Amino acid sequence: MLSAFRMARKSLGRFLFVFFALFAAACVPQGGGGGGTPGKADRSKPVQVALLVPGGSGQASDQILADSLTNAARLAAADLSGVKIDLRVYQTGGNPSQASAAAIQAASEGAEIILGPVFAQEANAAGVAMAGKGINVLAFSNNVDIAGGNVFVLGPTFDNAARRMASYAVKQGRGRIMIVHERNTAGEAGKRAIQRGISASGGTVVAVSSYDFSQQGVSSAAPGIVATARETGAAALFLTADTAGALPLLSQLLIDSGLDRNAAKFLGLTRWDVPAQTLGLPGVQGGWFTLPDPNLYAQFQSRYQASYGTAPHPIAGLAYDGIAAIGALARQGNDLSTGSLTQNAGFVGVSGIFRLRANGSNERGLAVAEIRNNQVVVIDPAPRSFSGAGL
Secondary structure, three states, X not given: OHHHHXXXXXXXXXXXXXXXXXXXXXXXXXXXXXXXXXXXXXXXXXXXXXXXXXXXXXXXXXXXXXXXXXXXXXXXXXXXXXXXXXXXXEEOOOOHHHHHHHHHHHHHOOOOEXXXXXXXXXXXXXXXXXXXXXXXXXXXXXXXXXXXXXXXXOOOOHHHXXXXXXXXXXXOOOOEEEEEEEOOHHHHHXXXXXXXXHHHHOOEEEEEEEEOOOHHHHHHHHHHHHHHHHHHOOOEEEEOOOOOOOHHHHHHHHHHOOOXXXXXXXXXXXXXXXXXXXXXXXXXXXXXXXXXXXXXXXXXXXXXXXXXXXXXOOOHHHHHHHHHHHHHHHHOOEOOOHHHHOXXXXXXXXXXXXXXXXXXXXXXXXXXXXXXXXXXXXXXXXXXXXXXXXX
Protein backbone atom coordinates (compact mmCIF):
# COMPACT_ATOMS: atom_id res chain seq x y z
CA MET A 1 0.00 0.00 0.00
CA LEU A 2 2.88 2.37 0.59
CA SER A 3 3.81 2.17 -3.08
CA ALA A 4 0.24 3.03 -4.06
CA PHE A 5 0.34 6.14 -1.89
CA ARG A 6 3.69 7.19 -3.37
CA MET A 7 2.38 6.74 -6.89
CA ALA A 8 -0.71 8.78 -6.09
CA ARG A 9 1.34 11.60 -4.60
CA LYS A 10 3.63 11.64 -7.64
CA SER A 11 0.66 11.99 -9.97
CA LEU A 12 -0.96 14.95 -8.19
CA GLY A 13 1.05 17.50 -10.14
CA ARG A 14 -0.62 16.37 -13.33
CA PHE A 15 -3.87 15.25 -11.77
CA LEU A 16 -6.07 13.72 -14.43
CA PHE A 17 -8.81 11.30 -13.48
CA VAL A 18 -8.97 8.41 -15.90
CA PHE A 19 -12.44 7.48 -17.01
CA PHE A 20 -12.65 5.08 -19.95
CA ALA A 21 -14.32 6.54 -23.03
CA LEU A 22 -17.21 4.92 -24.83
CA PHE A 23 -18.36 4.54 -28.42
CA ALA A 24 -21.41 5.58 -30.42
CA ALA A 25 -21.60 5.45 -34.20
CA ALA A 26 -21.87 9.21 -34.58
CA CYS A 27 -21.76 12.34 -32.47
CA VAL A 28 -24.75 14.48 -33.35
CA PRO A 29 -26.48 17.47 -31.76
CA GLN A 30 -29.81 16.48 -30.26
CA GLY A 31 -31.58 19.77 -30.81
CA GLY A 32 -32.27 22.58 -28.39
CA GLY A 33 -30.04 25.51 -27.52
CA GLY A 34 -28.25 27.09 -24.63
CA GLY A 35 -25.30 29.12 -23.47
CA GLY A 36 -25.71 31.96 -25.93
CA THR A 37 -26.81 32.42 -29.51
CA PRO A 38 -25.35 29.96 -32.03
CA GLY A 39 -24.29 31.32 -35.38
CA LYS A 40 -24.02 30.00 -38.92
CA ALA A 41 -20.82 29.53 -40.89
CA ASP A 42 -19.77 28.82 -44.47
CA ARG A 43 -18.93 25.11 -44.45
CA SER A 44 -17.98 24.68 -48.09
CA LYS A 45 -14.37 24.28 -46.95
CA PRO A 46 -12.89 21.83 -44.41
CA VAL A 47 -13.03 22.86 -40.75
CA GLN A 48 -9.50 23.53 -39.57
CA VAL A 49 -8.91 22.00 -36.13
CA ALA A 50 -5.67 22.25 -34.15
CA LEU A 51 -4.98 19.20 -31.97
CA LEU A 52 -2.53 19.95 -29.14
CA VAL A 53 -0.93 16.81 -27.68
CA PRO A 54 1.89 16.31 -25.13
CA GLY A 55 4.42 14.76 -27.52
CA GLY A 56 8.01 15.93 -27.45
CA SER A 57 8.36 16.01 -23.66
CA GLY A 58 10.90 13.21 -23.63
CA GLN A 59 8.63 11.04 -21.48
CA ALA A 60 7.44 7.81 -23.07
CA SER A 61 4.08 8.02 -21.31
CA ASP A 62 3.41 11.44 -22.83
CA GLN A 63 4.26 10.19 -26.31
CA ILE A 64 1.97 7.18 -25.93
CA LEU A 65 -0.82 9.52 -24.86
CA ALA A 66 -0.11 11.93 -27.71
CA ASP A 67 -0.20 9.15 -30.29
CA SER A 68 -3.43 7.70 -28.91
CA LEU A 69 -5.20 11.06 -28.88
CA THR A 70 -4.06 11.72 -32.44
CA ASN A 71 -5.24 8.31 -33.61
CA ALA A 72 -8.64 8.74 -31.98
CA ALA A 73 -9.10 12.18 -33.51
CA ARG A 74 -8.23 10.85 -36.95
CA LEU A 75 -10.63 7.95 -36.49
CA ALA A 76 -13.39 10.41 -35.63
CA ALA A 77 -12.60 12.60 -38.64
CA ALA A 78 -12.75 9.56 -40.92
CA ASP A 79 -16.12 8.56 -39.47
CA LEU A 80 -17.76 11.91 -40.26
CA SER A 81 -20.10 12.24 -43.20
CA GLY A 82 -21.04 15.42 -44.96
CA VAL A 83 -18.15 17.48 -43.60
CA LYS A 84 -14.37 17.50 -43.85
CA ILE A 85 -11.93 18.13 -40.99
CA ASP A 86 -8.50 19.60 -41.66
CA LEU A 87 -6.76 18.18 -38.58
CA ARG A 88 -3.35 19.65 -37.76
CA VAL A 89 -1.36 18.22 -34.87
CA TYR A 90 0.90 20.36 -32.66
CA GLN A 91 3.27 19.01 -29.99
CA THR A 92 3.30 20.82 -26.65
CA GLY A 93 5.88 18.78 -24.74
CA GLY A 94 3.47 18.88 -21.79
CA ASN A 95 4.72 22.43 -21.20
CA PRO A 96 2.47 25.51 -20.73
CA SER A 97 4.74 27.89 -22.66
CA GLN A 98 5.00 25.45 -25.55
CA ALA A 99 1.23 24.95 -25.46
CA SER A 100 0.72 28.71 -25.68
CA ALA A 101 3.16 28.96 -28.59
CA ALA A 102 1.53 26.02 -30.37
CA ALA A 103 -1.91 27.59 -30.02
CA ILE A 104 -0.64 30.91 -31.38
CA GLN A 105 0.98 29.13 -34.32
CA ALA A 106 -2.20 27.17 -34.99
CA ALA A 107 -4.29 30.35 -34.96
CA SER A 108 -1.89 32.03 -37.38
CA GLU A 109 -2.26 29.04 -39.69
CA GLY A 110 -6.05 29.29 -39.69
CA ALA A 111 -7.27 27.11 -36.82
CA GLU A 112 -10.93 27.69 -35.99
CA ILE A 113 -10.82 25.79 -32.70
CA ILE A 114 -8.22 24.21 -30.39
CA LEU A 115 -8.70 20.59 -29.30
CA GLY A 116 -6.54 19.81 -26.27
CA PRO A 117 -4.10 20.11 -24.59
CA VAL A 118 -4.22 17.52 -21.80
CA PHE A 119 -2.76 19.02 -18.63
CA ALA A 120 -4.48 21.85 -16.76
CA GLN A 121 -1.64 24.38 -16.86
CA GLU A 122 -1.16 23.79 -20.57
CA ALA A 123 -4.86 24.23 -21.25
CA ASN A 124 -4.97 27.42 -19.21
CA ALA A 125 -2.00 28.84 -21.14
CA ALA A 126 -3.59 27.97 -24.48
CA GLY A 127 -6.86 29.53 -23.39
CA VAL A 128 -5.18 32.77 -22.39
CA ALA A 129 -3.35 32.90 -25.72
CA MET A 130 -6.61 32.40 -27.66
CA ALA A 131 -8.89 34.61 -25.56
CA GLY A 132 -8.29 37.73 -27.62
CA LYS A 133 -8.68 35.87 -30.91
CA GLY A 134 -12.17 34.53 -30.25
CA ILE A 135 -11.01 30.91 -30.51
CA ASN A 136 -12.42 28.31 -28.14
CA VAL A 137 -10.29 25.62 -26.47
CA LEU A 138 -11.70 22.13 -25.83
CA ALA A 139 -9.20 20.77 -23.31
CA PHE A 140 -8.79 17.13 -22.33
CA SER A 141 -8.43 18.15 -18.68
CA ASN A 142 -11.07 17.55 -16.02
CA ASN A 143 -9.87 20.42 -13.83
CA VAL A 144 -12.82 22.81 -13.61
CA ASP A 145 -10.62 25.49 -12.03
CA ILE A 146 -9.33 26.35 -15.51
CA ALA A 147 -12.76 26.21 -17.15
CA GLY A 148 -14.67 29.28 -18.23
CA GLY A 149 -14.45 31.98 -20.85
CA ASN A 150 -13.11 30.33 -23.97
CA VAL A 151 -11.85 27.18 -22.19
CA PHE A 152 -14.02 24.05 -21.93
CA VAL A 153 -12.95 20.85 -20.19
CA LEU A 154 -13.95 17.56 -21.82
CA GLY A 155 -12.74 15.27 -19.03
CA PRO A 156 -15.30 13.77 -16.63
CA THR A 157 -15.64 15.84 -13.48
CA PHE A 158 -16.16 15.18 -9.78
CA ASP A 159 -19.36 17.22 -9.81
CA ASN A 160 -20.86 15.12 -12.59
CA ALA A 161 -20.08 11.83 -10.82
CA ALA A 162 -21.20 13.14 -7.43
CA ARG A 163 -24.58 14.33 -8.72
CA ARG A 164 -25.29 11.07 -10.51
CA MET A 165 -24.25 8.90 -7.57
CA ALA A 166 -26.05 10.99 -4.94
CA SER A 167 -29.23 11.13 -7.02
CA TYR A 168 -29.33 7.36 -7.36
CA ALA A 169 -28.55 6.80 -3.67
CA VAL A 170 -31.36 9.12 -2.57
CA LYS A 171 -33.83 7.35 -4.86
CA GLN A 172 -32.79 4.04 -3.31
CA GLY A 173 -33.54 5.28 0.20
CA ARG A 174 -29.92 5.99 1.12
CA GLY A 175 -30.17 9.75 1.39
CA ARG A 176 -28.47 10.04 4.81
CA ILE A 177 -24.89 10.19 3.57
CA MET A 178 -21.56 10.50 5.36
CA ILE A 179 -18.62 11.90 3.39
CA VAL A 180 -15.18 10.34 3.89
CA HIS A 181 -12.26 12.12 2.23
CA GLU A 182 -8.46 12.42 2.15
CA ARG A 183 -6.78 15.51 3.55
CA ASN A 184 -5.20 16.57 0.27
CA THR A 185 -6.09 18.66 -2.75
CA ALA A 186 -8.02 15.93 -4.54
CA GLY A 187 -9.83 14.84 -1.40
CA GLU A 188 -10.95 18.36 -0.54
CA ALA A 189 -12.16 18.94 -4.11
CA GLY A 190 -14.02 15.66 -4.02
CA LYS A 191 -15.63 16.51 -0.70
CA ARG A 192 -16.98 19.80 -2.03
CA ALA A 193 -18.34 18.12 -5.15
CA ILE A 194 -20.09 15.46 -3.06
CA GLN A 195 -21.62 18.10 -0.80
CA ARG A 196 -23.01 19.89 -3.86
CA GLY A 197 -24.27 16.63 -5.33
CA ILE A 198 -26.06 15.56 -2.15
CA SER A 199 -27.66 18.98 -1.79
CA ALA A 200 -28.87 18.99 -5.39
CA SER A 201 -30.31 15.49 -4.98
CA GLY A 202 -32.29 16.24 -1.83
CA GLY A 203 -30.11 14.12 0.44
CA THR A 204 -28.58 14.96 3.82
CA VAL A 205 -24.92 15.11 4.79
CA VAL A 206 -25.00 13.53 8.24
CA ALA A 207 -21.24 13.75 8.86
CA VAL A 208 -17.89 14.51 7.24
CA SER A 209 -14.80 12.53 8.25
CA SER A 210 -11.28 12.74 6.89
CA TYR A 211 -7.92 11.00 7.16
CA ASP A 212 -4.28 11.76 6.44
CA PHE A 213 -3.24 10.47 3.03
CA SER A 214 -0.92 7.78 4.31
CA GLN A 215 -1.10 4.18 5.43
CA GLN A 216 -0.90 5.21 9.08
CA GLY A 217 -3.45 7.96 8.52
CA VAL A 218 -6.01 5.53 7.11
CA SER A 219 -5.34 2.96 9.84
CA SER A 220 -5.72 5.52 12.61
CA ALA A 221 -8.91 7.05 11.22
CA ALA A 222 -10.88 3.91 10.33
CA PRO A 223 -12.34 3.07 13.80
CA GLY A 224 -13.51 6.65 14.31
CA ILE A 225 -15.14 6.75 10.87
CA VAL A 226 -17.09 3.59 11.67
CA ALA A 227 -18.16 4.95 15.05
CA THR A 228 -19.40 8.18 13.46
CA ALA A 229 -21.32 6.25 10.80
CA ARG A 230 -23.13 4.31 13.53
CA GLU A 231 -23.85 7.37 15.69
CA THR A 232 -25.30 9.37 12.80
CA GLY A 233 -27.28 6.54 11.26
CA ALA A 234 -25.56 7.01 7.91
CA ALA A 235 -27.16 4.93 5.17
CA ALA A 236 -24.16 5.40 2.89
CA LEU A 237 -20.50 6.38 3.07
CA PHE A 238 -19.45 8.45 0.04
CA LEU A 239 -15.70 7.89 -0.45
CA THR A 240 -13.37 10.16 -2.41
CA ALA A 241 -10.61 7.50 -2.31
CA ASP A 242 -9.52 6.03 -5.64
CA THR A 243 -8.04 2.69 -6.65
CA ALA A 244 -4.51 4.09 -7.05
CA GLY A 245 -4.55 5.55 -3.56
CA ALA A 246 -6.38 4.77 -0.33
CA LEU A 247 -9.41 2.78 -1.52
CA PRO A 248 -7.97 -0.76 -1.17
CA LEU A 249 -6.79 -0.17 2.39
CA LEU A 250 -9.60 2.11 3.51
CA SER A 251 -12.44 -0.13 2.36
CA GLN A 252 -10.96 -3.18 4.08
CA LEU A 253 -10.14 -1.39 7.35
CA LEU A 254 -13.65 0.05 7.59
CA ILE A 255 -15.06 -3.46 7.31
CA ASP A 256 -12.49 -4.81 9.77
CA SER A 257 -13.50 -2.04 12.20
CA GLY A 258 -17.07 -3.32 12.23
CA LEU A 259 -18.91 -1.31 9.58
CA ASP A 260 -22.17 -3.01 8.57
CA ARG A 261 -22.24 -2.79 4.77
CA ASN A 262 -25.93 -3.62 4.70
CA ALA A 263 -26.70 -0.62 6.88
CA ALA A 264 -24.17 1.73 5.23
CA LYS A 265 -23.47 1.28 1.52
CA PHE A 266 -20.11 2.36 0.07
CA LEU A 267 -20.46 4.98 -2.70
CA GLY A 268 -17.50 5.79 -4.95
CA LEU A 269 -16.66 9.13 -6.51
CA THR A 270 -14.16 7.57 -8.93
CA ARG A 271 -13.98 4.48 -11.12
CA TRP A 272 -13.56 1.33 -9.01
CA ASP A 273 -13.11 -1.07 -11.93
CA VAL A 274 -9.72 0.28 -13.05
CA PRO A 275 -7.46 -1.59 -12.69
CA ALA A 276 -9.54 -4.75 -12.95
CA GLN A 277 -7.75 -6.31 -9.96
CA THR A 278 -9.65 -3.92 -7.69
CA LEU A 279 -12.83 -5.90 -8.34
CA GLY A 280 -11.38 -8.80 -6.36
CA LEU A 281 -10.90 -6.80 -3.16
CA PRO A 282 -13.20 -7.98 -0.33
CA GLY A 283 -13.75 -4.44 0.95
CA VAL A 284 -15.36 -3.07 -2.23
CA GLN A 285 -17.89 -5.88 -2.71
CA GLY A 286 -21.39 -4.40 -2.81
CA GLY A 287 -20.04 -0.88 -3.42
CA TRP A 288 -21.62 1.48 -5.96
CA PHE A 289 -19.76 3.74 -8.40
CA THR A 290 -20.47 5.52 -11.68
CA LEU A 291 -19.09 4.83 -15.14
CA PRO A 292 -20.02 5.39 -18.77
CA ASP A 293 -21.81 2.55 -20.57
CA PRO A 294 -19.21 -0.25 -20.71
CA ASN A 295 -20.76 -1.79 -23.83
CA LEU A 296 -20.29 1.42 -25.81
CA TYR A 297 -16.66 1.72 -24.79
CA ALA A 298 -16.02 -1.88 -25.79
CA GLN A 299 -17.22 -1.05 -29.30
CA PHE A 300 -14.91 1.96 -29.54
CA GLN A 301 -12.00 -0.04 -28.18
CA SER A 302 -12.60 -2.77 -30.73
CA ARG A 303 -12.70 -0.33 -33.64
CA TYR A 304 -9.58 1.46 -32.44
CA GLN A 305 -7.74 -1.84 -31.99
CA ALA A 306 -8.71 -2.93 -35.49
CA SER A 307 -7.48 0.37 -36.98
CA TYR A 308 -4.21 0.80 -35.07
CA GLY A 309 -3.29 -2.62 -33.74
CA THR A 310 -3.23 -1.55 -30.10
CA ALA A 311 -5.67 -0.56 -27.37
CA PRO A 312 -6.52 3.15 -27.00
CA HIS A 313 -5.25 5.17 -24.08
CA PRO A 314 -8.00 5.48 -21.43
CA ILE A 315 -8.70 9.13 -22.33
CA ALA A 316 -8.33 8.79 -26.11
CA GLY A 317 -12.11 8.88 -26.46
CA LEU A 318 -12.08 12.54 -25.44
CA ALA A 319 -10.31 13.38 -28.69
CA TYR A 320 -12.89 11.38 -30.63
CA ASP A 321 -15.70 13.22 -28.84
CA GLY A 322 -14.20 16.62 -29.56
CA ILE A 323 -13.76 15.99 -33.28
CA ALA A 324 -17.17 14.39 -33.63
CA ALA A 325 -18.93 17.29 -31.88
CA ILE A 326 -17.10 19.81 -34.06
CA GLY A 327 -18.03 17.84 -37.15
CA ALA A 328 -21.66 17.57 -36.12
CA LEU A 329 -21.95 21.33 -35.68
CA ALA A 330 -20.17 21.95 -38.98
CA ARG A 331 -22.46 19.53 -40.80
CA GLN A 332 -25.43 21.62 -39.67
CA GLY A 333 -23.72 24.80 -40.85
CA ASN A 334 -23.17 26.07 -37.30
CA ASP A 335 -20.13 28.02 -36.21
CA LEU A 336 -17.92 26.98 -33.31
CA SER A 337 -18.92 29.78 -30.97
CA THR A 338 -19.79 29.28 -27.33
CA GLY A 339 -23.47 29.41 -28.22
CA SER A 340 -23.14 26.50 -30.63
CA LEU A 341 -20.88 24.44 -28.39
CA THR A 342 -23.14 24.81 -25.35
CA GLN A 343 -26.46 23.80 -26.87
CA ASN A 344 -28.50 22.40 -24.01
CA ALA A 345 -29.33 18.99 -25.49
CA GLY A 346 -25.65 18.25 -26.11
CA PHE A 347 -24.09 15.55 -28.25
CA VAL A 348 -23.63 11.80 -28.39
CA GLY A 349 -20.05 10.54 -28.42
CA VAL A 350 -17.87 7.62 -27.45
CA SER A 351 -18.50 8.38 -23.78
CA GLY A 352 -22.26 8.45 -24.30
CA ILE A 353 -24.21 11.70 -24.10
CA PHE A 354 -22.35 14.83 -23.10
CA ARG A 355 -22.84 18.56 -23.16
CA LEU A 356 -20.66 21.57 -22.57
CA ARG A 357 -21.86 24.20 -20.14
CA ALA A 358 -21.48 27.96 -20.32
CA ASN A 359 -19.14 27.89 -17.29
CA GLY A 360 -16.68 25.69 -19.24
CA SER A 361 -17.55 22.47 -17.42
CA ASN A 362 -19.43 19.51 -18.84
CA GLU A 363 -22.06 16.92 -18.04
CA ARG A 364 -21.88 13.29 -19.14
CA GLY A 365 -24.44 10.54 -18.98
CA LEU A 366 -23.20 7.93 -16.51
CA ALA A 367 -24.36 4.49 -15.45
CA VAL A 368 -24.38 3.29 -11.84
CA ALA A 369 -22.67 -0.03 -11.19
CA GLU A 370 -22.28 -2.38 -8.24
CA ILE A 371 -19.39 -4.75 -7.57
CA ARG A 372 -20.85 -8.23 -7.10
CA ASN A 373 -18.79 -11.38 -6.79
CA ASN A 374 -15.71 -9.61 -8.18
CA GLN A 375 -17.61 -8.35 -11.24
CA VAL A 376 -19.14 -5.08 -12.43
CA VAL A 377 -22.93 -5.19 -12.63
CA VAL A 378 -24.74 -2.15 -14.08
CA ILE A 379 -27.71 -1.45 -11.80
CA ASP A 380 -28.91 1.78 -13.44
CA PRO A 381 -28.02 2.30 -17.12
CA ALA A 382 -26.55 5.49 -18.51
CA PRO A 383 -29.23 7.80 -19.95
CA ARG A 384 -29.36 8.17 -23.74
CA SER A 385 -30.57 11.79 -23.71
CA PHE A 386 -30.52 14.70 -21.31
CA SER A 387 -34.31 14.95 -21.25
CA GLY A 388 -35.24 13.67 -17.80
CA ALA A 389 -31.75 12.23 -17.31
CA GLY A 390 -31.52 13.49 -13.74
CA LEU A 391 -27.94 14.62 -14.21
